Amino acid sequence: MVRAGAVGTHLPTSSLDIFGDLRKMNKRQLYYQVLNFAMIVSSALMIWKGLIVLTGSESPIVVVLSGSMEPAFHRGDLLFLTNFREDPIRAGEIVVFKVEGRDIPIVHRVIKVHEKDNGDIKFLTKGDNNEVDDRGLYKEGQNWLEKKDVVGRARGFLPYVGMVTIIMNDYPKFKYALVAVMGAYVLLKRES
Amino acid sequence: MNTLLSRANSLFAFTLSVMAALTLGCILTTAFKDRSAPVRLHVSRILLKKVEDFTGPRKKSDLGFITFHISADLEKTFDWNVKQLFLYLSAEYSTKSNAVNQVVLWDKILLRGENPKLNLKDVKSKYFFFDDGHGLKGNRNVTLTLSWQVIPIAGILPLVTGSGRVSVPFPDSYEIATTF
Numbered sequence: 001m002v003r004a005g006a007v008g009t010h011l012p013t014s015s016l017d018i019f020g021d022l023r024k025m026n027k028r029q030l031y032y033q034v035l036n037f038a039m040i041v042s043s044a045l046m047i048w049k050g051l052i053v054l055t056g057s058e059s060p061i062v063v064v065l066s067g068s069m070e071p072a073f074h075r076g077d078l079l080f081l082t083n084f085r086e087d088p089i090r091a092g093e094i095v096v097f098k099v100e101g102r103d104i105p106i107v108h109r110v111i112k113v114h115e116k117d118n119g120d121i122k123f124l125t126k127g128d129n130n131e132v133d134d135r136g137l138y139k140e141g142q143n144w145l146e147k148k149d150v151v152g153r154a155r156g157f158l159p160y161v162g163m164v165t166i167i168m169n170d171y172p173k174f175k176y177a178l179v180a181v182m183g184a185y186v187l188l189k190r191e192s
Numbered sequence: 193m194n195t196l197l198s199r200a201n202s203l204f205a206f207t208l209s210v211m212a213a214l215t216l217g218c219i220l221t222t223a224f225k226d227r228s229a230p231v232r233l234h235v236s237r238i239l240l241k242k243v244e245d246f247t248g249p250r251k252k253s254d255l256g257f258i259t260f261h262i263s264a265d266l267e268k269t270f271d272w273n274v275k276q277l278f279l280y281l282s283a284e285y286s287t288k289s290n291a292v293n294q295v296v297l298w299d300k301i302l303l304r305g306e307n308p309k310l311n312l313k314d315v316k317s318k319y320f321f322f323d324d325g326h327g328l329k330g331n332r333n334v335t336l337t338l339s340w341q342v343i344p345i346a347g348i349l350p351l352v353t354g355s356g357r358v359s360v361p362f363p364d365s366y367e368i369a370t371t372f
Binding site (some may be wrong): 094109115117128133135143154 | 278280284290293294343346349
């Protein structure tokens with residue numbers, strides 16, 4: 001490992017002198033920092049894409065955005081999904097589905113299933129905290145969901161962890177600030 | 193270097209790791225537990241009608257009315273990583289047109305701290321028992337089961353079916369009366 005910067009004497013730097021480390025770096029160290037940053041970004045992407053392959057779901061981790069499944073799931077809770085093709089959809093399961101004309105997927109429970117001999121399936125959903133089933137949420141005239149509408153089935157649950165996402169969605173400025181600070185930290189802080 | 197920022201950073205990181213480890217321990221200690229429990233179901237009343245359902249213009253379907261008793265002791269299902277049980281009574285059957293039909297008739301949210309011993313008499317179904325056509329008339333293979341989903345504080349979301357099941361023999365003729 002090249003540690004060119006470590007040779008010099010320690011100049012008294014204040015804690016907020018964020019460019020201090022950067023000034024001490026040579027070219028090689030700088031490339032290393034940038035590559036390191038690229039590594040972090042690409043590993044995160046790889047993990048996400050890998051999870052998509054392993055779980056069969058186009059979005060293996062989702063954040064609960066509404067209170068329609070309370071008291072089981074609250075806003076900001078995290079759900080882990082799988083969507084294996086051979087897994088049948090059955091009543092009582094919690095599915096995440098997309099409805100035409102709505103961008104945000106919905107997390108609700110299956111309350112009715114009709115499956116034909118050839119495997120064609122239609123089902124109806126309802127939120128635990130809602131009084132009525134979801135027919136009012138579906139596209140106009142649509143009475144049933146089908147397998148193609150399903151993004152995933154809920155398999156695991158972690159409370160509160162998705163709160164960061166919710167805050168970032170509600171306050172976009174916070175999101176940019178966070179990304180900027182983290183990016184700056186990784187790029188400017190010298191690897192020891 | 194012992195700057196304020198680095199101290200705060202390492203404190204935060206340490207807190208996060210400790211919490212992650214504790215949560216993982218919580219998940220692992222309860223993930224492989226058997227959450228089943230014996231259930232006793234009894235059907236006290238069966239009624240069959242043919243009425244317009246909500247799915248299409250003037251489309252009539254079979255509508256069943258079932259009244260039932262439920263008794264179950266779910267005390268053992270609760271432990272330190274159970275926030276809630278979502279109980280649901282479902283009817284499962286097959287018809288000529290559909291190989292598998294499942295209709296949830298009734299459900300109940302049982303929170304931690306509530307009485308886990310159920311003893312309910314003459315419960316009416318909460319949701320309409322509409323068939324997808326006319327498959328309920330004379331159908332002898334309708335089975336009721338009580339199942340539950342364990343909602344943990346953190347962890348997996350298993351679906352468990354109670355051991356007791358009861359079959360519902362539907363009559364061969366429709367009830368004419370229009371009262372529900």
